[in-house]
Amino acid sequence: MYKKPVIEKIDTFASKVPSSPYKTQRIKKEIDGVDVYDLVKEFGSPLFVFSERDIENKYLEFKEAFSSRYPDVEFWWSYKTNYLGAICKVFHKLGSKAEVVSEFEYQKARHLGIDGKDIIFNGPYKSKEALEVAVKEGAKIHIDHWDEINDLEEIADKLGVNIPVAIRCNMNTGVYPLWSRFGFNIDNNEAYDAIKRIYEGKKLYLTGLHTHIGTFMLSADAYRVAAKKLTELKNRVEEEFGFNIEYLDLGGGFASKNRLKGVYQPPEVIVPTPDDYAIAITDTIYATNKGNLPKLYLETGRALIDEAGYLLTSVFASKRLPDGKVSYILDAGVNLLYTSFWYNFDIFLSKKYDDISELSILNGPLCMNIDVIADNIYLPPLNRGDVVTIAPVGAYNVTQWMQFIRYRPAVVLIDKNSNPHLIREKEDLEDIIKREIIPEYLK
Numbered sequence: 001m002y003k004k005p006v007i008e009k010i011d012t013f014a015s016k017v018p019s020s021p022y023k024t025q026r027i028k029k030e031i032d033g034v035d036v037y038d039l040v041k042e043f044g045s046p047l048f049v050f051s052e053r054d055i056e057n058k059y060l061e062f063k064e065a066f067s068s069r070y071p072d073v074e075f076w077w078s079y080k081t082n083y084l085g086a087i088c089k090v091f092h093k094l095g096s097k098a099e100v101v102s103e104f105e106y107q108k109a110r111h112l113g114i115d116g117k118d119i120i121f122n123g124p125y126k127s128k129e130a131l132e133v134a135v136k137e138g139a140k141i142h143i144d145h146w147d148e149i150n151d152l153e154e155i156a157d158k159l160g161v162n163i164p165v166a167i168r169c170n171m172n173t174g175v176y177p178l179w180s181r182f183g184f185n186i187d188n189n190e191a192y193d194a195i196k197r198i199y200e201g202k203k204l205y206l207t208g209l210h211t212h213i214g215t216f217m218l219s220a221d222a223y224r225v226a227a228k229k230l231t232e233l234k235n236r237v238e239e240e241f242g243f244n245i246e247y248l249d250l251g252g253g254f255a256s257k258n259r260l261k262g263v264y265q266p267p268e269v270i271v272p273t274p275d276d277y278a279i280a281i282t283d284t285i286y287a288t289n290k291g292n293l294p295k296l297y298l299e300t301g302r303a304l305i306d307e308a309g310y311l312l313t314s315v316f317a318s319k320r321l322p323d324g325k326v327s328y329i330l331d332a333g334v335n336l337l338y339t340s341f342w343y344n345f346d347i348f349l350s351k352k353y354d355d356i357s358e359l360s361i362l363n364g365p366l367c368m369n370i371d372v373i374a375d376n377i378y379l380p381p382l383n384r385g386d387v388v389t390i391a392p393v394g395a396y397n398v399t400q401w402m403q404f405i406r407y408r409p410a411v412v413l414i415d416k417n418s419n420p421h422l423i424r425e426k427e428d429l430e431d432i433i434k435r436e437i438i439p440e441y442l443k
């Protein structure tokens with residue numbers, strides 16, 4: 001198609017930071033042996049696609065890194081990272097238990113057949129009703145704040161039981177911004193005071209210590225600091241109060257191989273390996289622990305699923321913007337890719353194009369200026385209907401996607417024999433209107 005050439009004023013400032021460092025075409029024709037055009041033909045476009053093979057490989061890599069160094073390691077799947085039923089089932093089949101941060105997620109885990117005892121209940125907002133159910137079902141409750149201690153003590157009185165609990169701790173690990181709003185601070189002794197309070201109340205007893213120091217942590221050393229402070233606290237409260245701390249939970253936060261905006265080195269260079277994280281944590285526990293060696297719990301989310309998720313999207317139209325850049329309008333935008341605000345995704349074409357690449361922008365279908373998936377990237381002229389694959393998108397997008405002006409698309413899981421399975425249907429009008437009520441006088 002002919003596009004009018006333009007003369008462009010050279011911008012001497014670095015305003016055109018490309019969202020992709022690649023000037024060559026990157027091509028992805030299939031996912032686990034299934035052609036992307038076949039997927040779109042069968043399930044529609046846009047389409048989220050998950051690879052069971054990728055999930056399993058990554059999970060086993062992390063499991064091996066930790067289990068080869070530490071005797072008793074358990075993984076608890078972080079539901080909020082991706083709580084599609086089939087995805088949770090894949091993790092549970094691999095041996096992961098469930099980590100939830102809300103009553104809704106708790107119910108979702110129970111609905112998927114997970115026993116209370118196999119659920120860690122985190123989060124700052126646990127209603128008293130939700131807490132009572134979790135206590136009765138034997139879930140592992142990680143206390144976030146002082147009011148929750150009171151709530152649990154009241155539940156202990158009501159049910160006439162002593163309740164095993166863990167507390168969430170926060171601390172300075174040298175990585176900023178500090179995540180200090182969750183749990184009790186170790187550095188200023190608040191965590192110790194909370195445990196003392198639990199001890200003196202005599203209605204709860206401490207069986208675990210938990211921390212989740214942040215997300216996309218590019219420093220394995222931060223986990224060294226966290227493991228040290230948590231293990232020291234364990235030593236101290238075991239000695240002073242006679243608690244038996246069965247487990248230390250180091251949370252999640254391991255980085256995936258995604259490219260953070262504003263970070264110029266590629267993820268292969270800056271993201272620590274599973275071994276790096278495992279060595280930092282397990283070496284520190286060995287070196288610090290007194291008394292019984294605790295179990296090690298991990299709530300890894302993003303690092304296990306991000307690279308197993310792809311979004312197939314189709315070119316709907318193109319136009320040339322006044323500055324000469326080519327804008328492509330795709331059928332998927334920031335409505336489906338919440339994480340696009342942080343990441344510069346990899347953009348894969350579905351075939352090799354012969355024409356030369358031009359400075360381009362990938363826009364989504366929203367009527368909003370911020371609907372940008374990739375900017376200042378070099379792309380050959382794409383045609384209407386061409387499929388573009390965006391990755392990695394497996395973490396947090398299918399939980400934080402918006403329904404704004406469009407229906408959410410279908411989601412497919414490709415099993416290890418390369419068979420695609422529909423795991424979430426695309427939405428339709430009924431999904432949106434079934435909760436709406438038109439008052440009588442407006443009918």
Ligand SMILES: *Cc1c(COP(=O)(O)O)cnc(C)c1O
Pocket residue numbers: 078080081099101122123212214215216251252253254299300301302303
């Ligand atoms: C979100 C969350 C996780 C998972 O975090 P990732 O950064 O995705 O690994 C684990 N634990 C808690 C308490 C969380 O809130």
